[in-house]
Amino acid sequence: MTGITKLFGTVEALRDVDLTVQSGHIHAIVGENGAGKTTLMKVLYGAHQASDGQINLNGEPVSFRDSKEAIAAGIGMVSQHYSIIPELTCLQNLVLGAEPGPVISYAAAESRANELAKQMGFQFNWHEEASEISPSQGQKLEILKLLWRNAKILILDEPTAMLAPDDADLLYAKLHELTEQGATVLVVTHRLPEVMEHCDEVTVLRGGKLIDSCPVAQTNPAELAEKMVGQAVTEHSPIPCNPGETLLTVRNLVVKGDKGNDAVKEASFELKSGELVGIAGVDGNGQRELFYALMGTRNSSGEIHLGIQNLTNTSTAERIQSGIRLIAEDRHNEAVIEDWSIADNAILGLQRTNRVLAGRSINRNTQAELAKNVTEIFPTKFDNVNQKFRDLSGGNQQKVVAARSLQESPQVVLAFQPTRGIDLYVAGLVYDGLIKATREGATVLVVSFDLDELMTYCDRILVMNHGEIAEVPAELRQDRSAIGRMMVGAE
């Protein structure tokens, strides 16, 4: 790709960007929010048309009018916004848009699907409805969709955002096998350790411009981070934690999973004022169900107390009024209403809290204040608070959702993957925000599948494995492999 420029109206998303990708390599594209990584990939994939510039594929000039032409040329992309339709089965999703013929033999399709899955080391129940599968399974299904379409150049946008460390390593190992067979992989990511460990080359974008492109072996994380941000990045230095009195007490909590099993088994733990506690674990070990139960959106047995207040049988609305806040995992479906404005989403969930409610209607002054707060706590790029939430970029959406959980004096913030889809610098800001809330007396419980993240920021780490919760002893808190063993129940 040479001299790629992309204008959205008058906004310049990409300015004269060159990108050369060697076939058979894993090439990482890194950069801040809004650096143009995804836009550049979408131009390559034919989803956006470049305003200027030229794309050459194997030395031949090409131009794709739409994604269909890109797929025909062997270029496939998994975007951050899933294209999986939940009402269809996994197999139907796999073949959709690239069916073998007017009449589909699902038996034949399934055997080829199994071959592709085996090649990647994935396992699927192909007749399961896609609404039943976890986000990480969804990610894997998306990758298989590309292979089903015989893509030779795979573009993956934040592929490990929802995978546990081991799954991420496995994914890269399989991607390496693919590249050895002649495929080329482009990865948009913000996880620099991943780039250093698994990628062959790296390209840094900043503000829509090419900053640098070099083999990974010739650079280091600090240098990359500096190029991404444009200034030296300071390491997070832990602030000493002074836990106060116990805020949230959970005793013998049992929560049923979707399949009727006990997803959370007799979980008991305490969260103290002033501490940030992380839950490590592989995706699907009951973290989701635990959070649903704590928010009161799923039935559970056991006891939940906030201070002296018994929350066990209270509604979600009462829990929010008591100061429990959630940063939901699935931003699009659980955290916001995308067709609403930023201002309306700013008070969504907080509508019954004292300052927001004025009699039977919404206090518009408080709403305006909250809208201002949620866009300012973490620097958010937006036009005005009345624009649709949908029109914000993924990272900016996450910033608003995270900021909202810190409004109206939270007592307990439940954060599920709070840095999903946002880059290092902003992730640091979000954690700083959460830590600041704890130092002001709240307590924060974070679920993350990124162990390094938890080890960097958390005061204590719990591990969740098959619905059971255990605490990582203080002396092992920086021992990555020990925690990893606890996560899979080997210790």
Place this chain on the structure above:
Amino acid sequence: MIDLTYLVAAISFGSLLTSTLTFSAPLILGALGGLCSERSGVINIGLEGKMLAAACATGYIAQASQDPVLGLTAGILVATLLAMLHWTLTQTYRIDHIISGMGINALCAGGTSLISKTFPELGSKQMAAFSIYVYWLCAWTAVIAIWWILKSTRGGLRLYAVGNDPDKSRQMGIKPGKVRLQALLGTGLLTGLAGALIVTNAGSFSDGMTSGRGYIALAALILGGWRPWPTLIAAVLFGLFDSLQLQLQGQPLFGQVIPGEFWQALPYLVTLVALAGIAGKSRAPAGLGKP
């Protein structure tokens, strides 16, 4: 023991079978027409209008030309044109699906009424028509055909996908507008057949002769959870109890005289209860009404 044998004795089973088939066939065809449309995400409350217009066209053309082929063709053509109008309004001009459907119903009710009153001499001749058995065969074959199309063809998969999520389907290189056009062609064909069947049964067209059967077909579709076999069951159950109530009207129950309205409500009640029991999870296509 309460003796209900006198009720059973009042039923003539031979005629019950025939009238069940007669009553259910237009419902099956109409409901399947609705299924094509709604599975693709286009809400279609205009089944009634299409069936009425098709009945009108088939009746008068078959009488005027004395050619059953021409009559049926005219009916299907008119229903298809109306389906295309619905497609244009909802897909090209993005008009609300309900409003477009209501408009089509009103247009057809008024239009056919105008024609039958302005040209009363049209209905004087004997109507040339296919045997009713041809239509029964069409109705039952259509269930199998649609079930198979949904289950094992590319078109069926894309119909499903577009009806659930047009945006994501677009990402997969599918054109929702095109899929919906094809789906509505199916709706035109099936509602055309349904209308032709109704007029064939009666022998000639009369004003408002579909008498709400388009809506009942829609209800059967919804009760059947937008799936072909349960929809068929809903339509047949409805037909069965509709013919049963005709035979049972006037019969006392537990020594009491039961108002005719009770018997008339019976088909609706039984269909509802039966499907609530057997249909399991019923789910509307997620993309209904989405652009």
